[in-house]
Amino acid sequence: MQCNKKWTISAWDYEVAIAPGVGGSLRGLFWQGSPVLRTARTDHILDAACFPIVPFCNRIADSRFEVAGVSYRLSSNFPDAYHPHALHGYGWVRPWQVIDHDMSSIRMVHGYSDGEWPWHYRAEQTLELGAKGVMMRLEVTNLGPGRMPAGLGFHPYFPGDGSTVFRGLHRYEWQTAPDGLPLTLVDAGDAVDWWKGAAVTTRMVDTIQEGRQGVLTVLRPADDLLIEMTPCPALSCTGVYVAQDAEFFCIEPLTHPTDAINRTPGRMTWLAEGETLAASLLIRAQNSLFGID
Structure with a gap:
């Protein structure tokens, strides 16, 4: 099957390895090697370099939620x-299919119509390499009647060491x-660096941050590498x-916080059919x- 094939795109000093059949994931992203x-x-998807998050972000508490007076219970998808x-x-746990590609870009789709999530949807993921970097785009479309709560995100993994600094x-x-x-929710009063310039490994966290100002950067002195992420x-x-x-x-850019469907449903995007x-x-x-710069 086409989705089981591994793909590589390369341009502008960047190279990206993609495994559509493994959750539409990136298996590696390289700059000048x-x-x-x-x-x-x-x-395995849990060994990925990055994977797409769709159609909701992070956790749904106890896999339960209610929409329009109807209660739903999802099975474990880990x-x-x-x-x-x-x-x-x-x-991230379903195969994607490549529908278009060239040397510097790839476009994949994933459809959902046969599971416990109560809505049918179509997701599309595009990667394009250019002079400014690797542009990753993700979208989801509600294919069925009724409003679907939706969220999107990207889940990149970075190698950790005692000198790497994350600044967001x-x-x-x-x-x-x-x-x-x-x-x-802790309020620092202003947009601050919660690590205060220290190495990222000095704080063991599993959290969501909000009120972002500017870009997200990862500095890896051991590799002489500075990585900049610009979320939309x-x-x-x-x-x-x-x-x-x-x-x-x-470091995962997301459209909504954890368990928004239960706690703050207005933070999700409610999509009508189409x-x-x-x-x-x-x-x-x-x-x-x-x-x-």
């Missing part, structure tokens, strides 16, 4: 294990329970996960010696 994201060592909270939607200015950060569900305005939230073993960390939600993320790399 240097890995910008972690590089997948296996074909690969190879039980997870009490439905997580990251369904795009945010005014708010959610304190979370051990299972990642939100407890309290629709991606108003930033998920941050730093693993306990510090082997990797994730309506589409779209989002984009630009990833750019440069030698850290020169910085990013």
Whole structure:
């Protein structure tokens, strides 16, 4: 099948390896031969360099929610294990199909009409390489009657070490329970660097930050690499996960916070039949010696 094939696109000093059949995931992203994201060592989705998040972001508490007076219960969608909270939607655990590609771009689709999510949808993901970096676009369209709550996001993984610094200015950060569900929204009073310039591995977190100002940057002195991520305005939230073993960390631009369908349904986008939600993320790399202008 076409979706089981692995693809590589390359241009403007960038190279991206894609596995459509593995959740439409990136298996690697390189700039001048240097890995910008972690590089997948296996074909498992949890070993990905990045995967798309659709049609909802992060966790749905206890996999339960109610819409228009109807209660729904979703099964665990976590690969190879039980997870009490439905997580990251369904795009990352379903195969995608390539519908268009050339040397510097690829377009994939994923359709959902046969599962527990109560709405049918079509998702499309596009990657384009250019002089400004790697442009990733994601959209979802409600194919059925009734308004569908929708969210989108990108889930990049970065290799972690004691010198890597993440800088993203945010005014708010959610304190979370051990299972990642939100407890309290902390207000810093202004958009600040919650790491205060320290290495990203000095804070073990699984949180959502809001009130972002400017771009998101990752500085890797050991690789002489500075990575800049520019989310579109629709991606108003930033998920941050730093693993306990510090082997990797994730910076996830998202359209809504955790469990929004239950806690703040107005933060989701409610799509009528035929309506589409779209989002984009630009990833750019440069030698850290020169910085990013």
